[in-house]
Amino acid sequence: MKRLLITSTALSLLGTAAFADGHLPQENNDWYKAAQQELKAKMAVAPITGKAKxxxxxxxxxxxxxxxxxxxxxxxxxxxxxxxxxxxxxxxxxxxxxxxxxxxxxxxxxxxxxxxxxxxxxxxxxxxxxxxxxxxxxxxxxxxxxxxxxxxxxxxxxxxxxxxxxxxxxxxxxxxxxxxxxxxxxxxxxxxxxxxxxxxxxxxxxxxxxxxxxxxxxxxxxxxxxxxxxxxxxxxxxxxxxxxxxxxxxxxxxxxxxxxxxxxxxxxxxxxxxxxxxxxxxxxxxxxxxxxxxxxxxxxxxxxxxxxxxxxxxxxxxxxxxxxxxxxxxxxxxxxxxxxxxxxxxxxxxxxxxxxxxxxxxxxxxxxSIGFNGTCGRGTPITGLCYGVDNNGVKHTGELNLANDGKPYSVVGYLNGIGSILSEGGQGSRPVVTQEEAVDPDYIQQALIPMDYETHxxxxxxxxxxxxxxxxxxxxxxxxxxxxxxxxxxxxx
Structure with missing residues (x-):
């Protein structure tokens, strides 16, 4: 019943006439138009049933x-x-x-x-x-x-x-x-x-x-x-x-x-x-x-x-x-x-x-065993450290997100491998990494479980x-x- 009341309220604000002629208030939105184009393209896909040469x-x-x-x-x-x-x-x-x-x-x-x-x-x-x-x-x-x-x-x-x-x-x-x-x-x-x-x-x-x-x-x-x-x-x-x-x-x-x-x-x-x-x-x-x-x-x-x-x-x-x-x-x-x-x-x-x-x-x-750490704003370099989400724009804030240990973290990490932050005794401390170090081609991502190499x-x-x-x-x-x-x-x- 509560869901019906919310829907009715929303409809009264928009006006039912907006739907009667097939128009929606979001139809000029770029995301909406792109999805409509994709819909038409997928509807045009027909199976090919001949023999493959x-x-x-x-x-x-x-x-x-x-x-x-x-x-x-x-x-x-x-x-x-x-x-x-x-x-x-x-x-x-x-x-x-x-x-x-x-x-x-x-x-x-x-x-x-x-x-x-x-x-x-x-x-x-x-x-x-x-x-x-x-x-x-x-x-x-x-x-x-x-x-x-x-x-x-x-x-x-x-x-x-x-x-x-x-x-x-x-x-x-x-x-x-x-x-x-x-x-x-x-x-x-x-x-x-x-x-x-x-x-x-x-x-x-x-x-x-x-x-x-x-x-x-x-x-x-x-x-x-x-x-x-x-x-x-x-x-x-x-x-x-x-x-x-x-x-x-x-x-x-x-x-x-x-x-x-x-x-x-x-x-x-x-x-x-x-x-x-x-x-x-x-x-x-x-x-x-x-x-x-x-x-x-x-x-x-x-x-x-x-x-x-x-x-x-x-x-x-x-x-x-x-x-x-x-x-x-x-x-x-x-x-x-x-x-x-x-x-x-x-x-x-x-x-x-x-x-x-x-x-x-x-x-x-x-x-x-690759994984992704959050929460990163759009445009954060995928091989680098995680920047914050800008609530007033579409690009990241340019400020590095920090974990509970007060250190930045990479967008990508692994559940295991040679980049493990843990010692054999189970204790470890993450090193502080700069963005320049993280995007270097030779940088090894931080990992959790210590192993000689990362696994499938x-x-x-x-x-x-x-x-x-x-x-x-x-x-x-x-x-x-x-x-x-x-x-x-x-x-x-």
């Missing part, structure tokens, strides 16, 4: 909704705005779902298990590559019986070209799950295999896949796992292999083009002939530190150009692997700069493809999509469901 899946490793939010703000602030109003390229994709990321034996997931779910359609244990949950991690004897087919292998068998692009090592958990089958994600080269293990190491499996034509293009880091320990790479770093094999030379002998830096990458013939590019001994550089090697967007552009020579279409997996590593380091600046580089790659993929024939899926494999989180991640059957990605889904949408879109079953 091409499938592109872009994975920002560790880019949960928190990291995604920080990246959105950072990208927008770099453009000169407050950041909140910014819309990233992937956020313009019309279809969206939340994704449950747990492994069958882990509430908080691991990238090997999540990537296997994404690429093979079944959830599995943490730490294993391209196998189902019947395999116990480290047990090489059951790799063959537990192996599952990946979307890359399936679509290659259907006649499509396959490409892999990553800023991590090509033998790392996420890219490896597209082509390899291993009892442990750490079996990147033969030196990591346990005694008696007859399963080929992951680097060897990639070269075999290229020889068989299952993988046509691979770009990323990880040179050391393809070279014997006696050999030095183009940058003077030793390999890791103990079997004496030089897999790079073996690939080149089989007609594979090879690149190791920006110059040699630019010299590649993107005519559909096989390509292997290894730009670092280990992972590629963070975007903040990148020099002498291509960006993720540049690799994406080269990959699409090369794979588009196949008239039957292609499958392309693209990973921003170092968003995850920056979060583990507790370093928000490199998290968001690699996040922006990932969004640039998404933009390139969107611009170079036709929604009627290419399914684009953008997601993350898991979240991190079990929180859902998002998946964005455009193209044939993208509308099936809606609501809340299991991570392995994404594979089934990609497979159905490309094959019809």
């Amino acid at each position: 091409n499938v592109i899946v872009l994975v920002a490793d560790g880019n949960g909704v928190g990291s995604n939010y920080a990246t959105r703000i950072y990208q927008g602030q770099q453009k000169g705005g407050f950041g909140d109003e910014n819309v990233m390229s992937k956020e313009q994709l019309p279809h969206l779902a939340l994704v449950k990321t747990y492994n069958v034996n882990a509430q908080t997931p691991d990238s090997a298990g999540t990537a296997t779910a994404l690429f093979s359609g079944v959830k599995t244990k943490a730490g294993v590559i391209g196998v189902d949950e019947t395999l116990n991690r480290g047990d090489c004897s059951t790799v063959e019986s537990a192996s599952v087919a990946s979307i890359a292998e399936i679509l290659s068998d259907a006649g499509k070209s396959v490409g892999l692009v990553t800023t991590a090592r090509l033998t790392h958990a996420t890219p490896a799950s597209a082509y390899a089958h291993a009892a442990d994600r750490n079996h990147e080269d033969d030196s990591k295999l346990p005694e008696g293990c007859t399963t080929p190491d992951i680097a060897s499996q990639l070269i075999s896949a290229m020889e068989k034509g299952t993988v046509d293009l691979a770009m990323g880091g990880g040179r050391r796992h393809f070279l014997p320990k006696e050999a030095r790479d183009n940058e003077g770093k030793n390999g890791k292999r103990t079997d004496g094999k030089n897999l790079i030379e073996a690939a080149k002998a089989n007609g594979v083009q090879y690149a190791w830096d920006s110059k040699t990458a630019d010299a590649l013939k993107l005519d559909g002939s096989p390509v292997l590019a290894l730009f670092e001994s280990s992972h590629m550089k963070y975007e903040n530190d990148r020099a002498g090697e291509p960006s993720l967007a540049e690799m994406t552009e080269k990959a699409i150009r090369a794979l588009s020579n196949d008239q039957d279409g292609y499958f392309l997996a693209i990973e921003a692997g170092r968003v995850d590593h920056a979060n583990h380091d507790g370093n928000v600046h490199r998290t968001v700069t690699d996040g922006v580089a990932f969004d640039d790659a998404v933009r390139v993929a969107m611009e170079m493809t036709n929604p009627e024939e290419t399914l684009i899926v953008v997601t993350a494999d898991h979240d991190h 989180s079990a929180v859902d991640v998002a998946v964005y999509a455009r193209g044939p059957w993208a509308h099936l990605l809606n609501g809340t889904v299991e991570q392995n469901f994404i594979f089934h949408v990609m497979k159905y879109a490309a094959t019809g079953h």
Whole structure:
């Protein structure tokens, strides 16, 4: 009854005539008009139900909704705005779902298990590559019986070209799950295999896949796992292999083009002939530190150009692997700069493809323990300290908010990691940090629980999509469901 009285009072103040002709007092408000435009745009979106000639899946490793939010703000602030109003390229994709990321034996997931779910359609244990949950991690004897087919292998068998692009090592958990089958994600080269293990190491499996034509293009880091320990790479770093094999030379002998830096990458013939590019001994550089090697967007552009020579279409997996590593380091600046580089790659993929024939899926494999402290006014630098809310304007006050200990605090923090303010005995005192120190690219965010590195989180991640059957990605889904949408879109079953 009280609610009805309030409503009646409000109506008497506004006048019922204001609603009778369809007009509202707020209709000239910019926020109202923008929402009306968005409503019309969404009403015009129609499902695309033809077969997908091409499938592109872009994975920002560790880019949960928190990291995604920080990246959105950072990208927008770099453009000169407050950041909140910014819309990233992937956020313009019309279809969206939340994704449950747990492994069958882990509430908080691991990238090997999540990537296997994404690429093979079944959830599995943490730490294993391209196998189902019947395999116990480290047990090489059951790799063959537990192996599952990946979307890359399936679509290659259907006649499509396959490409892999990553800023991590090509033998790392996420890219490896597209082509390899291993009892442990750490079996990147033969030196990591346990005694008696007859399963080929992951680097060897990639070269075999290229020889068989299952993988046509691979770009990323990880040179050391393809070279014997006696050999030095183009940058003077030793390999890791103990079997004496030089897999790079073996690939080149089989007609594979090879690149190791920006110059040699630019010299590649993107005519559909096989390509292997290894730009670092280990992972590629963070975007903040990148020099002498291509960006993720540049690799994406080269990959699409090369794979588009196949008239039957292609499958392309693209990973921003170092968003995850920056979060583990507790370093928000490199998290968001690699996040922006990932969004640039998404933009390139969107611009170079036709929604009627290419399914684009953008997601993350898991979240991190990233958190946001309040209450900050608009325009507060996302990598810095929190400014107060101005009750008389729209921008922050310019005065730092203080916690109960009388010290300012950063906008972003972590629940655990190397930036912990607690000692082993549970006591600690937060250091005083200036805004200049906080926005420095090398600043490590304050964290709560002390750990050697920040950990993953079990929180859902998002998946964005455009193209044939993208509308099936809606609501809340299991991570392995994404594979089934990609497979159905490309094959019809």
